[in-house]
Amino acid sequence: MSEPIIRVENLGKKYQIRHQEAGPRYRALRDVLADGVKSGFGLFNRHRKSSTTREEFWALQDVNFEVNEGEVVGIIGRNGAGKSTLLKILSRITEPTTGRITLNGRVASLLEVGTGFHPELTGRENIYLNGAILGMSQSEIARKFDEIVDFSGVEKFLDTPVKRYSSGMYVRLAFAVAAHLEPEILVIDEVLAVGDAEFQKKCLGKMGEVARGGRTVLFVSHNMAVMQNLCASGVLLGDGQVIQSGPIHDVVSGYLLSLNAKNDCEVDLSSHKGRISNALPIIRSVRLYSDDDIGTVIFSSGATMGIEIHIDPLDIPLHAPEIGVGVNDQYGNRLFTVGTYFSECGLADITCLTTIRCEIQDLPLAPGGYTLTLAAGPQTEPTRDWLHHAVAFSVTEADYFGSGKLPRPGQGSLLVRGQWSMKLNPLTTVSESIR
């Protein structure tokens, strides 16, 4: 069993981007002929020819990793990191430009729910069609048919064309077919982002079952909680390269860190996606710094974390401003909030670009990834600015308790020192003390 079931070596995938045709990706013969004419003229003007707007783009470059049999691996990375390209190569939809992948088992991929469903066909017909597309044999589908129908919960509408289905029914049926695939390697892309909460839970349960059944699973999702729940290890991709691989918790922390690491610790928030609607965008940017005033997004437990918020009042003076900073764990749960209104520190009115600093000493956080939610606004008016997950930071291990020990995952992410004491009552027995 020493041979890994998936081995990826020096994998690279190059795409050519042509800037002149930003619209349709396909070319008309006319373009080819026109290019031919252009390059003919290019003989007289070499420089123009060399400047054709053709650009090479490496979606993946020098990717190496191995997956052992029975492992459930999460592929993590922001949009455009190369996750989908990797899955496409693994599932043989497209071929690599360099490198090699060795697969010691059959691969089935699920890059989209309901690929190949035909709206005019009935549910029953689509189960067979979709099953065949996913690589199941007719006898295999026939054997699992009842199970599939059961799982999807659409038995009443089996003989109705799926174009009359609600979108929820459609997705449930599609997932049900896919969930009954039995390959040695299963490649899944973001399919859990469908259906209602109950069905998602059911899907997750099924996924967990598949994972525990000894199947090797490669899984892509942006839902970190799902990833940590299902996967044992992870691979973090960034700009087409493997940035980190290892236990899922470490990789998830690394990912959250990488979300903001690029921006030199000062994060421009002017067009941040986490800003609530109808907010007054007065928070311009935020910067995190350590106790020696050096910008960083990595802190160790027990250190001082400085938060520098830059506020631009946008021509309207901010009277009696209040600032709040919420600290969230990687699942988005609020751990604690630091606010000017708790301390009654009474900030002066803000009339021009202003920097506000808050320092949290003895940072009581266990190693992991965290985010900050920022809020700022006047005391009396409802207009204020509010940014969810404005900046991510990570906490590294440090000897918070002076004992060399830290809580294990599952023991919470807040670190609190307790004062322990013990008193001996030698004359009372246990039963008396209870009474």
Place this chain on the structure above:
Amino acid sequence: MTRYQLILEPGRADRQYWRDLWTFRELLYQLARRDVAVHYKQTVIGAAWAVVRPLVTVVILTMVFSRVAGLTADGDVWYPLFVLTGMLPWQFFAAILGEASNSLVANANLVSKIYFPRLLVPLSTVGVPLVDVVVLSPFLIGMMAYAGVMPSWPVILAPLFLLLAAASALGMGLGLCALNVKYRDVRYVIPFILQFGVYVSPIGYSTTKVPAEYQLLYHLNPMVFVIDGLRWSLLGVGQPFAGGGWLLSLFVSLILGITGVWFFRRTERTFADVI
């Protein structure tokens, strides 16, 4: 049992391809079945279209070629029957060519989201025209009975001529379909080829009407031998094997088939990237 192993490398001629084709053979059936099931959905007369279209064409061609132009059929066969035996293989050919050329683009969602031997997509387009032929054949037999034509032994060769039509159509279709992935011009070329084809195939007239010096040139159209051969097998008229023309037609069919598959296989790897 040896363990299944697959190595993905750039430019690696996929040795597993033909085995995969076999593994996925049920998909071929399912895709064809899907097309057949969907083809006449939400039409009022349904599969009757498979009969109405060729029969109406036969009536019109009979009017034009026989009444207006004064052409006659080989061996004094009832003219509408003569036209129908030309129309049937031609529409079979035309439907496969048209559907196959557009098949990959029509199934772009499959191509970009899932792996299977892509060859199955154009191959599966044979399903609908084949069903149409089957639906039409009772009418053909009825017309033959009406005209008093009793086929002799060559009738067992009739399916072979249809196979030849399918091979030629698929050969061209595969090539055009691969081109269509990258150059959508193909979509506009196809109707032109089909329109043109009706006139350069012996549908409404007999091959013998073509002047001798053009016979070889005429036989570059693989459908000439297919139509003449089918007529000969069903009606016992004409001499499809006269002269060397039929060899040329057969050769063109084979070359089309082989280059079609070759070109398709060669470009197949990039389909998902450009479609």
